[in-house]
Amino acid sequence: MSETHTETVKEHAPASADSHPHGAAHGPASPGTDAGPGAGGLSLPERIYVVEVVRGLAITLGHLFRNLLFPGRFRTIQWPELPRPLPQRFRAKHRLNKWEDGHTKCTACMCCATACPAGCITIVAGEFSKPLVKVDAGVTKIIEKYPTLYDIDLLKCVYCGFCVEACPCDAIKMDTGKFPRAGYSREDFLWQNRFKDGLPTLERNAAEA
């Protein structure tokens, strides 16, 4: 009975380094012993660090000199001094379109504010003292309303472009190529427009690039 027990224990004992199929132990080397290359997973040059430090420096300096010799390889963009070219259809900060005589094309119909999923457009409608008559693509339009106030809170805006799609008058665009960047207060991100009899009296630009 006792012999059988002893044999079972031997069968489950860990294999020695000699009996490892690859001839090297995988466990950490015992302190004070030099098990040679492969001990602890590190070769001798790796364990004394100097060679690895020099190799790392060589890679870093290689990149430095390649970047200096071939500046086109630079991944860094010198923004905001050198703005990145934007795609043609980039939805940037809004602008309100005007007629040739300076009157705003916006008729304060509220379609954009209704379509806006962020609820960030505020419009206050006003009435022209005398209706504006315009011919657009051969169609005569009699315009009675304009926005006395047209604001967009660019902190809430998600730049979806729904306002542009919803506008029946081609009055709002997102083709300025600008977008808000840093600001110190919430007001810095409020794009404010005021009009009197359809003519702009104030446009306060939000912090923009």
Ligand code: SF4
């Ligand atoms: S881009 Fe979208 S979120 Fe921004 S104002 Fe227009 S509809 Fe609203």
Ligand code: SF4
């Ligand atoms: S911008 Fe266009 S959709 Fe918005 S209120 Fe003016 S006319 Fe209407």
